[in-house]
Amino acid sequence: MGRDNLSIVSFNSSRRGLNSLKTSERSPYLERIIEGSSPDICLLPGDDKAMTMNAVRGYGQYYVPSADGTVLLYDNNRIRMNEQQVNVNRFGPLPELDTYKMVLPSVQVLSLMPSNDRSVVKEFSLVSWKYTMFSQSRDKTRTLESLIVFCQRLxxxxxxxxxxGGEMAIDYDTIVKITKNLSQKGRERYVSDAQSEMVDHAFLPSMTKATVRDRRHLFEMNVYKCKSDPVLSSNEPQADCFISSKILELSEAKLVDVEKVCSRQCKLETLVDVKKVSSKQCKLETLRKICPTATTMTIPQRPPRHHGG
Incomplete structure (x- = not known):
């Protein structure tokens, strides 16, 4: 069985663009993007003003604890989402982090094989939140620091x-700096603690870092920025990016491109208010250059089955 991918689309960075559309246009736009890109997981800002939609057919909804905003949509045929079996209250309290605005499901990815008893081929934790967790924060940098520490402990x-994945309303360089700094501190502390125990079991100190690599890579994080065409990049200071454990295999984030306009099938690369569309020249004059972003997670090849021999 070969490798396959898990598709994840985020509308968090395009929340302002969604709000610029008329109320009657938001749900059809969301549905077109979801139907066109067919994501396995869809991240939403949890903003009721932007997300005036019912669940898309075939997709389950995941609300924040207050149940006043849908933060996640997921493909019922491929994904199972369950509550965490750990008490996250013992992770904190952490400054400027409001867990009441967060969702923390445990995700199970099912095999693609058509079977009544499909196996789980991937498991991970997903962390997202309502956009107000950052937008209403008194110190966004501190919120990000607390978020990374929380995820490391999780x-x-x-x-x-x-x-x-969620709207962070903070610049990319700051996100990378904080993520790398906390990952390095966590690694040094973890290796130091593990080293003393391993020496007692006759391991050489130099072997510690490599021996605990897989476990380290659960809480050490990478940042994946949206590498879009400069013409299409948003002027907003916030970054379109995802953060994940190093052990997960993600592609670089990219713009979602499924919208088509005019008779010559030119691609509408951005979520826009269109002022003029010429069928001959097929030009678009836009007020905004904001659109959803996407990434894929690689599902590793399963080991072959052996039937004796």
Missing amino acids: ALSTEKAVFI
Whole structure:
């Protein structure tokens, strides 16, 4: 059985663009994007003003604890989402982090094989939130620091990798700096603690880092930025990016491109208010250059089955 991918689309960075559309246009736009890109998981801002939609057919909804906003949609045929079996209250309190605005499901990815008893081929924790967790924060940098620490503790407690996706309203360089700094501090502390125990079991100190690599890579994080064409990049200071455990295999984020306009099938690359569309020249004059972003997670090849011999 070969490798396959898990598709994840985020509308968090395009929340303002969605709000610029008329109320009657938001749901059809969301449905077209979801139907066109067919994501396995869809991240939403949890903003009721932008997300005036019912669940898309075939997709389950995941609300924040207050049940006043849908933060996740997921393909019922491919994904199972369950509550975490750990008490996250013992991770904190952490400054400027409001867990009441967060969703923390444990995700199970099912095999593609058509079977009544489909196996689980991937498990990880997903962390997202309502956009107001950052937008209403008194210190966005502190919120991000607390979020990364929270996810590190979640990964160590559950022994599962973590995928982080949500609107952070903070610049890319700051996200990378904080993520790398906390990953390095966590690695140094973890290796130091593990080293003393391993020496007692006759391991050489130099072997510690490599021996605990897989476990380290659960709480050490990488940042995946949206690498879009400069013409299509948003002027907003916030970054279109995802953060995940190093052990997860993600592609670089990219713009979602499924919209088609005019008779010559030119691609509408952005979520826009269109002022003029010429059928001859097929030009678009736009007010905004904001659109959803996407990434894919690689599902590793399953080991071959042996039937004796």
